[in-house]
Amino acid sequence: NPVRLKTALDETEGLxxxxxxxxxxxxxxxxxxxxxxxxxxxxxxxxGMRIGLMQAKYSNLDLLACSQTIGKLQKRGVIVRLLPNTGxxxxxxxxxxxxxxxxxDYVRV
Numbered sequence: 216n217p218v219r220l221k222t223a224l225d226e227t228e229g230l231x232x233x234x235x236x237x238x239x240x241x242x243x244x245x246x247x248x249x250x251x252x253x254x255x256x257x258x259x260x261x262x263g264m265r266i267g268l269m270q271a272k273y274s275n276l277d278l279l280a281c282s283q284t285i286g287k288l289q290k291r292g293v294i295v296r297l298l299p300n301t302g303x304x305x306x307x308x309x310x311x312x313x314x315x316x317x318x319x320d321y322v323r324v
Contacts, residue, residue: 217261220254223324224262224269231273241275244314248281248307252288255280257296270300281307 227243234241245254253259255278260266270276278301285295285303297303304310315321 216250219324220251220262223254224265226322226324227276228269231269231276235273242277243273243275244277244279244310246279246281246304246307246310248284252280252284252295255298255301257298258294260298263298266298277302279304279307279310281310283307 223245227245231241231243247255254262255266257263266278270278278298280297280301280303282303282305284307288295311321
């Protein structure tokens with residue numbers, strides 16, 4: 216859903232900008248799985264340029280794609296090309312659980 220993906224980016228950028236203006240520390244990770252991986256795919260994302268600009272402006276922003284989702288797409292014959300500087304995690308759910316155990320907050324979009 217493009218509206219949902221745009222909302223996620225809008226909220227992320229607003230949060231990053233607010234913390235930057237107030238000189239507070241913040242680390243944001245966008246962890247995408249399922250259909251959300253399309254946000255991070257260079258061949259289908261309509262937000263590639265915006266994401267690249269956000270990454271250039273905010274060094275405290277990381278983008279991560281779920282390897283399980285990528286594997287499912289590849290089994291269907293889809294060639295998955297991710298945006299530059301996008302990492303891959305073995306499982307989005309496991310990565311989120313790991314972060315929660317480390318004291319991170321979780322916002323689902």
